[in-house]
Amino acid sequence: MHTLSKNQRIIFDIIDKSPEPMKAYSILFNVQKKGIKAPLQVYRALDKLVEIGKIHKIESRNAFIACQNSSCQVSKATAFSICESCEKVTEINNSSLSKYLSNFKDKAGMKYSKYNLEFFGLCKKCITK
Amino acid sequence: MHTLSKNQRIIFDIIDKSPEPMKAYSILFNVQKKGIKAPLQVYRALDKLVEIGKIHKIESRNAFIACQNSSCQVSKATAFSICESCEKVTEINNSSLSKYLSNFKDKAGMKYSKYNLEFFGLCKKCITK
DNA sequence: ATTTAAATGTTATAATATAACACTATGTAA
DNA sequence: TTACATAGTGTTATATTATAACATTTAAAT
Ligand SMILES: [Zn+2]
Ligand SMILES: [Zn+2]
Ligand SMILES: [Zn+2]
Ligand SMILES: [Zn+2]
Numbered sequence A, B: 001m002h003t004l005s006k007n008q009r010i011i012f013d014i015i016d017k018s019p020e021p022m023k024a025y026s027i028l029f030n031v032q033k034k035g036i037k038a039p040l041q042v043y044r045a046l047d048k049l050v051e052i053g054k055i056h057k058i059e060s061r062n063a064f065i066a067c068q069n070s071s072c073q074v075s076k077a078t079a080f081s082i083c084e085s086c087e088k089v090t091e092i093n094n095s096s097l098s099k100y101l102s103n104f105k106d107k108a109g110m111k112y113s114k115y116n117l118e119f120f121g122l123c124k125k126c127i128t129k
Numbered sequence C: 001a002t003t004t005a006a007a008t009g010t011t012a013t014a015a016t017a018t019a020a021c022a023c024t025a026t027g028t029a030a
Numbered sequence D: 001t002t003a004c005a006t007a008g009t010g011t012t013a014t015a016t017t018a019t020a021a022c023a024t025t026t027a028a029a030t
Helices: A008-019 A024-034 A038-049 A095-102 B008-015 B023-032 B041-053 B095-102
Strands: A055-058 A062-068 A078-082 A089-091 A111-122 B054-056 B063-066 B077-083 B089-091 B112-121
Touching: A008 A024, A008 A038, A008 A062, A024 A038, A038 A062, A055 A078, A062 A089, A062 B089, A078 A095, A078 B008, A095 A111, B008 B023, B008 B041, B023 B041, B041 B054, B041 B063, B054 B077, B063 B089, B077 B095, B095 B112
Parallel strands: A078 A111, B077 B112
Antiparallel strands: A055 A062, A078 A089, A111 B112, B054 B063, B077 B089
């Protein structure tokens, strides 16, 4: 089990508390009172947190979200739903989907070690508006 | 059928000829001799080309690739394989995969209008090295 | 205690992307 | 063919996202 360093802890906590994905410079702004002053301090912590699967990057949004799969072992197999109206993002935890994708082989016979999937649409709230 | 404007044509052609995904500022550098001088001219053409499905953005790489599915109607359902060693990117055209994903519904009952999937691994060339 | 790896702090800079505004070309319909 | 609407262009400035380089400190392993 990995122990987070001081900066990693600070930055993980703020992402974990956030109801929505956070962008790096928004994180920076929010942790300046805790002594983290430079973008690089944020990006280094983000890199590590992504690497160990505590957070994921939402590539289409350049934003970061805490893993919602209780200490995700699957940082290499991620899927998200994204509402294009309110920007709500949810991590999808669906074993059928992850099995299908983990076993997927293309024609070229290439076997994949990792994937990231982003679904876009409207969430329930936004559909009824 | 959509007719490309002058800038759109220039920028599509250079992406289409490229054996690898191109980044916006690399495109800019390459089209300066054709009179396109500013980032915004490139980004505007890119936005339109993405919108009409002539190119796709590889989100994890901030790069653009021409659609490889002969005038793709599926700019809203994209899948790519990415070699993490040589950075070769290929658009996946697999009807089983696209059916599975297009019909996917999550627990919350959210129906998706769009998805983007990126697989990562090693291509054949790079495996044998 | 010594060595190694990981993390930090700091300044500067690179790379990616958009805002705002004036203008031009193109298509559509009276 | 004139009026109107829509899409595209050119330009300058600026915002946003991310990394390079280097010195120092902390934590872990032998
Ligand atoms: Zn997760
Ligand atoms: Zn919503
Ligand atoms: Zn395509
Ligand atoms: Zn390769």
